[in-house]
Amino acid sequence: MSNEIKLIAFHKPPGFLSQFICDQPKKKLLTHWFSIDSHLMAIGRLDEDSEGLLLLTNNGLLSEYFRQSIVSKVYLAQVDGQIHPQALNQLLEGVSIGLDGEKTVVKAMEVAMMESEPHYPQIIPNRAGKHRPASWISITLNEGKNRQVRKMTAAVGFPTLRLIRVRIGDIFLGDLKPGEYREMDATKYLL
Numbered sequence: 001m002s003n004e005i006k007l008i009a010f011h012k013p014p015g016f017l018s019q020f021i022c023d024q025p026k027k028k029l030l031t032h033w034f035s036i037d038s039h040l041m042a043i044g045r046l047d048e049d050s051e052g053l054l055l056l057t058n059n060g061l062l063s064e065y066f067r068q069s070i071v072s073k074v075y076l077a078q079v080d081g082q083i084h085p086q087a088l089n090q091l092l093e094g095v096s097i098g099l100d101g102e103k104t105v106v107k108a109m110e111v112a113m114m115e116s117e118p119h120y121p122q123i124i125p126n127r128a129g130k131h132r133p134a135s136w137i138s139i140t141l142n143e144g145k146n147r148q149v150r151k152m153t154a155a156v157g158f159p160t161l162r163l164i165r166v167r168i169g170d171i172f173l174g175d176l177k178p179g180e181y182r183e184m185d186a187t188k189y190l191l
Helices: 060-067 084-093 148-155
Strands: 006-010 041-043 053-056 073-080 095-099 102-106 110-113 134-139 160-168 181-185
Touching: 041 060, 053 060, 053 181, 073 148, 084 095, 084 110, 084 148, 095 148, 148 160
Parallel strands: 053 160
Antiparallel strands: 006 053, 006 181, 041 053, 073 134, 073 160, 095 102, 110 134
């Protein structure tokens, strides 16, 4: 086995789990792109319906670095309805959501309404515009708990229809298309 430390920026498409092994045989996994023998692990997760930047590594210290709360994560969320400034302020001030079996107050570090739809093509259709107009927000977190953005937007009355993670720390999704990846220089994160 090679001792080379790997760090990979991957654009996870919706409909895939952020894992290599699953006890549900019909689920789509990361093994579609990466060998299970590569000894890679996903750093954090994106739920099955979400898409965007997923980091993979073969190094535990690197994984721990990116999971720290000092490493911010930026998401673009298409929400059901025309979100208003009061809802954005609620996301900044904190909302109570269920995490790990108990109610927790969580806050966005930054949140902003987006002027236009992001340039990432939609792969799986959603119900946007069927009942009321949809809008897009950018939301920055210093953590990324299980379905946190979805729970936060639902708590302020605007359920998430589509979720794309576009940045983790100083690593951007950029122009990676769904299913594409690029190798990164891991050494700068291990100093």
